Amino acid sequence: MPNLCVNIAGIKMKNPFTVGSGTFGNDGEFEKFFPIELLGALTPKTIRSYEWPGNPPPRLAEAAAGLLSSVGIPSKSWERFVKEDVPVLKKIPIPVIQSVIGRTEEEYVEIVKKCSDLGVFAGIELNLSCPNLKQGGLSFGSDPQASESLIKKVRKQTKLPLIAKLPPDYSNIVNVAKAVESAGADAIAMINAPRAMAIDYKTRKPVLGNKVGALSGPAIKPIAVYLVWEVYKAVSIPIIGMGGIVDFRDVIEFMSAGARAVAFGTINFIDTQAIPRALKDLENYLIENNIDDVNEIVGCAHC
Amino acid sequence: MPNLCVNIAGIKMKNPFTVGSGTFGNDGEFEKFFPIELLGALTPKTIRSYEWPGNPPPRLAEAAAGLLSSVGIPSKSWERFVKEDVPVLKKIPIPVIQSVIGRTEEEYVEIVKKCSDLGVFAGIELNLSCPNLKQGGLSFGSDPQASESLIKKVRKQTKLPLIAKLPPDYSNIVNVAKAVESAGADAIAMINAPRAMAIDYKTRKPVLGNKVGALSGPAIKPIAVYLVWEVYKAVSIPIIGMGGIVDFRDVIEFMSAGARAVAFGTINFIDTQAIPRALKDLENYLIENNIDDVNEIVGCAHC
Amino acid sequence: MQQTAGTIVWNEHQMEDVWLLTIEVPRIAQRIKPGQFVQVKVNNLLDPFLRRPFSLYRTFRDEGKLQLLYKVVGKGTRLMTTLKEGTSIDLIGPLGRGFTLPHHAEKIAVVGRGIGTAPLVALADEASNKGVEVYCFLSAEEKHKLVGLKEFKEMGCELYLHADTEDNVKMVTDYLKKLLPATQFDGVYVCGSKRLTREVHNLSKKYGFMSQVSLEQIMACGHGDCHGCVVELYQDKERSKKCYKRVCKEGPVFETWEVVGVYA
C-alpha cells in the first residue's frame, strides 16, 4: 500500500483530503454520508467571535459548471459555539482545522486566541478571503502589508499551526503568499471562490440578495491550478489546494501543481460520495503508477 | 423597431455586437457563416508590428464550460499585413477596430502609429491583457502606472478612438480603468481571459505547450459580469463587455452590469450562429419589454 | 438521508407540462414522508450543475417505489423528460422536515395551487390511509391545469375546485371559509401560492387550527450544509423577531405563522 500521509505544518493527515471550509457538515452533523475518519483533516465552516445572520436571500444561483453563492458567513455567538459545537468537534477522531474570520485585526486576534485556548483544534485557518463581506477577509488577503501585519499579531496568540486562506487575486497572490510566510504563517490554503455576479435577464437586476457573490466549482479549477502553480514557486510552506475539485484526477492535478493537501468544496453539495470515491481512486492510481508515497507527486509538474 | 445603435467613443455601431479579438475570422475570411453587416463592429485578431510564430502546441485544452488556450498571438510581418489583410479590411462595410500589442512602450507606439496612418480603422484596441505572453500585454494591464504611462504615449500617435483591453485582475482593474481613462483612453474592453492551467493527470505535466494558458467561455461569465459592474461604477468612458457570452440573455446581463457594447468570443468557435441568433433574440426581447432604445439597459442593474 | 441510485420505472407525460416520474429506490421510498423531498441529479454531466429538488408525490413502500410529479420549467426539468425507463438515476433523500399530521387527527384540509399540489397528494394519501378524512381545495389558472384530481378522487377526498378563468373573484379558500367553523379541521396544509397561504393563515388564527405551508427556494445541497436556501421568517410565535431559516432543513414545511407577513 502506498503512503498517503501528508504533514501540513505539523498537522498529521492520514491522507491529503480535507474539505473547503463552509462546504461540508453542519450542526454537528459530519457523518451524514460517510465516516469522518475517511478524511485526513476536517475544516468546519468559518466562525466569527460574535453572532451574525449572514447575507439576505437569495444566496444562490446556478452558474455554468459552478455555483454562485453569497452566504456571508452566518455565525452563532461564541457562547453557543462553545456549548453546541465544541463538544462535537472534540469527539472528531481526526485533526480539526478551525477557520476563523474578523472584520478588524482585533477581531481576528480575539477569535484566534479563543479558539487556541479551547485546546481542541489541530490548527487554525485564517479566512483572509471571504468574497461576500463588506469588511474583513478579502481586504486583508488582497494586500501584502495588511496580511503581514495581521499574521504577525495573530501569530503571538497561538502555537497552533496557522493556515492563511488566500483569495484568487492574480496580481497580489504571490506577494501576499510571501508576506504571510515571512510573517509566520505555517501553511497556505487556496483558493477561496473569486468574486462574481449574475444579473437576471428578465428583471435586469442582480440575482443575489447581496448583489455580489462568489463563483465556486469546476468552472474555476483551471484558475485555481494556475494560482497554486505560481504560489508553489514562491513559498516553501505547504499549500492546501482547492477550487473545483470533483474527482481523483483533480486531486492529482492540484498536487502536481504544488498542493500538499487538497480540499473538496462545492462538489460535496452535489455528490456526497465524491470524497470516498476519490480516495479509493487515488489509492488505485498510486498503485497502478508505482508511486510509493503520495508526497512524491507534490509539485511534480514543475520539473 | 427599437433603436439598437450604440456609440463607443465616436465609433457608431448599428448594434452593440462585436467579437472578441482573436475569436472570429481569419485570413480575410470574415463571412464564412453570416454576413459581416450583422455586426455593429468588427474586432480582428491582435497584431504585432513584427512577425511572430505564437506558442508551441498543444495550444488548447477543454475545460469545464470553457476553453483553455495559449495561442500566444502569432503575427505576420507588418508588410504582409498591409499587403494581405488591409485590402480585405478596407472593404468591410462596418467599423473595424484593430487590436494591437507590443512588448514595450515603443512597440505599442510603433504599431498604433502605423495602424492609425493606414486610415482604414474606426478605432484601435490596445491589448493590455494577453495572458499568454512573457512580455507586454498583461504587464501593462495589471499596473495602473504602467498603463497610464503607455496610454499617454500612445494617445499622441492617433486621433482614433483608443480602447484599452483589460485583464480580469481583481485588485487592480478598477485602478487601471481609472488610470487609462485619465490618460486619455476613450473606452474599455473587458475582460480578457484569466490566466489558467491544466495538468494531465496521467503524465502529471502541464497539458499546454506553453504550460500556462487562459480560460475563456461560459465558465468565466460570472467573474466578467462582476468586473464590468465594478468598473462601470468607477469610470465614465464606455465599456465593451465580454467573457463567456453565449446568447441574448448574456448580452442583457453584461449591458445591465454596465457594458454599452458586447463581444462574442469563444462561443464563435462552437456555435457559428450564436451572433445572428442573439441579435434577433435581443430585438424581440426589447420589443416584448417595450424598450425603445437598447442604451436604456446600460447599467440598469445598478439602480 | 442518503445518496443512492434508483431505477426509472416509468416517466410519462401527464397533462400540459406536467410529467410523472416513477423510481424504484427502496432505501428512500421506505423512509420518505409527505412534505419531504429528494434531490435529483438530472444527468451525469456538469450541465446542469446543481441537483433539482422535488417533493414526494406518492410512494409505494411495498414495491420500494416513489413518484415525483414535475412541471417542465427550465433546462433541468426539460432534460428529465428524456429519462428512459430502466436507466439509473442518482438521488439524495429523504430530505427536509415534512408535514405534521397530528396523532389523533380526524379531518384535515389541503389547499394547493398548480404544481404546488404535488406534496399535498402525498399527505392526503398518508392521511386517508390512516382513516383521516381529507378535504381538498384545489386551484389553478385553468380547470384543465388542476393537479392531482384523479388521485384525490381515488382516495375518496372531498373536492373543491377553482380556476381563475372561470371565476376570478372568488378564491378556493372561500369554500373552506364556508365550511368553518361547522367543520373542524385538525390541520390545514397549503402549497403553491402566497395568497392562499395568507388566507389559510388568517382562517387558522380565527378558528384556531394548525396550518402548515411548504416553501420553495433555490438549493445547492438540500441537506443543510451550504446555508444557501434560507428565507427570512419569524423566529417564534410572538412574531417579533425575524431570522433566516433553511428551507431544506428547518423546512420545506413551516407553520404558516412563521411565514405570513415575511415571506408570504
Add this chain to the structure above:
Amino acid sequence: MQQTAGTIVWNEHQMEDVWLLTIEVPRIAQRIKPGQFVQVKVNNLLDPFLRRPFSLYRTFRDEGKLQLLYKVVGKGTRLMTTLKEGTSIDLIGPLGRGFTLPHHAEKIAVVGRGIGTAPLVALADEASNKGVEVYCFLSAEEKHKLVGLKEFKEMGCELYLHADTEDNVKMVTDYLKKLLPATQFDGVYVCGSKRLTREVHNLSKKYGFMSQVSLEQIMACGHGDCHGCVVELYQDKERSKKCYKRVCKEGPVFETWEVVGVYA
C-alpha cells in the same frame, strides 16, 4: 462550409468500441470530400464544451447522407453512443483540406491503422468509383480490430492485413515494400500511425510517389479561426524551415514530407 442540423438515420455499434453514425444532412453530404471532416456538437449542453471532429467515413450523395465511424475514447464519444435515430444533430462542415487524388491516377495505396482507417475508406470509395485501383494495407493491435475490412472488400480493393499479436516483427508496410517498384502507385495515403507514416514517407522518397497523411490535433473551432490546432511542420520541400500549420485548415491532410522528422 456551414453549420447545419442533420438528422440521425442510425447509430449502430460496429465492433469492439467502434460505432457507425449515419446522418442525413444533404448540404454537407453533397459537398464533403475524402479526408475532410465535420465538427459534431455532441449534445446541446455546455458539457462537453467543445465540438468533436470526425473524418468522413462514407457518403451517399444521392440520399444526402454521410457516415462517421467513431471510436469510443472519452466523454464525448461515449455520449454519442446514446444518440437516437430520428433526432437532430448539429454539424459544421465540410472542413479542412482532404486527400489529393491525382487526375489520371490508376493505382493508389491506403495504409491505415486502427480507427485511423476511417478517412481512407472514404478515399478508397471515391477512387474505386472513378475506376482507380486501390490497394489497402491495414494494421491493428489484433485481427478483429481491423477497421473497414468489409467496405474495402465490397469496393474490390486488394487487401493486405497485419495484426501486432500475430506477427509483431513485420509491419503492414512490408507488404507494400514487396510490391515496389514493380507496382506503380500514383499516391499512397496513410493515417493512424506515426511509424507507418515514416515508413510510407521513406518509401515515397525512394520510389518517388506522392504520399499524404491525415493528422489529428485537439481542436476548438475546426475552421481556422482560433489558431489552436497547430502542429510544427516543415515549411517547404527543402525541409530547412519549420512553421506552425493548422490541422483544421492547412490540413488535416498533409504531404508526408511536411510531417516526417517533425511531427512523426
